Amino acid sequence: MSATPPNPLALDILAVAAHRDDVEQTCGGTLLKMAQMGHRTGILDLTKGEMGTRGSAEDRAREALDAAKILCVSWRHALDVPDGRVENTWENRVKVARVIRETTPRVLILPYWKGRHPDHYTASILGYEACFLAGLKKLEIGAEPHRPFKIIYATLYYDIRPTFVVDITDQLEARFESLMAYKTQFSDQEAGSGIFPAHAEIRARVEAMARYYGMLAGVTYGEPFLQKEVGLVEDLTLIPVKSI
């Protein structure tokens, strides 16, 4: 009997988000840090961005690959869920579940389940339910059943106290560059200038948010996450983040 060949698509960490550039805004620094630690990371964008005010879906595909390179991501793919209409349907759950089976991540990063944009919070529930489906042994949707061990939620789009913060002090610069890779969205230009803030303004916002979450954890810059489970501690003397 021959051993099963290693899966070339296998990832340690997969981030799922509604739109191209969501991951860059909410957990790009963390993905880069994990890649620098030797983990294989990936991004699944549910939509292709065809409803965007600026640029086409093709522009965004190119920009998304540039951003992925900056974040040292091993794998990136966009599904064909309609932009602005992310719905938690059986069909969409199966699409995401198939990706989870194919990439077998140990950790899945989802958007937080509340927010202003319906695509964001729907992506959260859709992603969670897809994890459940992906593990069902009798569900035949291709590839072997797999469920991520851990599901965490990137909370940057929503004002909620995170359960933990990842120190991205050394990754902030690259994360900002990955966001700026979306040139059609973020470079200073006339079209849509009422909606899209100028470069300097984005820089100030990104820095302020990262600084705020970093401050909560006693580091310079941080990215916030929430886990539903409790934390597990072995040695009380090694718990990080100062109390007083």
Ligand SMILES: [Zn+2]
């Ligand atoms: Zn978005």
